[in-house]
Amino acid sequence: MKKPSSYIGEFEELVLLAILSQGENAYGVTIRQALEQATARSITVGSLYTTLSRLEEKGLVESWVGEPTAERGGRAKRHYKVKGSAQSLLREVQEARQRLVGLRTLGAMQ
Amino acid sequence: MKKPSSYIGEFEELVLLAILSQGENAYGVTIRQALEQATARSITVGSLYTTLSRLEEKGLVESWVGEPTAERGGRAKRHYKVKGSAQSLLREVQEARQRLVGLRTLGAMQ
DNA sequence: ACAGTTTGTTCTACATTGCAGTACAAATAG
DNA sequence: CTATTTGTACTGCAATGTAGAACAAACTGT
Secondary structure: OOOOOOOOOHHHHHHHHHHHOOHHHOEHHHHHHHHHHHHOOOOOHHHHHHHHHHHHHOOOEEEEEOOOOOOOOOOOOEEEEEOHHHHHHHHHHHHHHHHHHHHHOOOOOO | OOOOOOOOOHHHHHHHHHHHOOHHHOEHHHHHHHHHHHHOOOOOHHHHHHHHHHHHHOOOEEEEEOOOOOOOOOOOOEEEEEOHHHHHHHHHHHHHHHHHHHHHHHHHHO
């Protein structure tokens, strides 16, 4: 686990928020659904999984493989959880944006 | 001017917000100050100007060179203004984040 | 059992954005 | 006319974004 860089990218941030939005149920497919629904842009699986593994390398999320389920194609899923370090970064960048917006329009965008 | 890509990076977004926060007075030095103040991280001039020129290439900001001022070292400044296309992108990405965060609060209530 | 179908993840490659150092340009002061 | 100050542009590399295809593991039907 690498030391968290002092910044996260635009897509990384969305992925973190998507994981957070799902409590204990976050894995590749549900994360992708949440992202496509929220952003109205199409997210390829490749993009998502590379981002997920980079986030894990940086120690911003943790993942573990669950049990297979008894459905057709129900292979084991890799579940994801956002770590505390990531939550701090999310808060920081959001606050930075708010500070800039607040300088002039005071809440017009929030 | 290139067609705006459908996404802007994390730093690009901060730069756009910084320009917006300054009305007519935005140029390299003031933008940099606003960013350093809002983010509490140090922004090198190189980073800022490369980002500014990429934003202009993409048609998200416009710039023009003003008049020199009668102070020591008071050479002409390049002023920046955010264009409408950029404002749409800013709104979109902020709404996407908001939607995801909203999902979280809804999920927490179940 | 085993070929076919479904669900899910990893691999590989390239494009775009982030960041820093250095060079360059243009103004005033002495 | 060179020293100093303010401001911008150039160059190169690291990190992040994106896509397509390959791979893996479960079930179904015969």
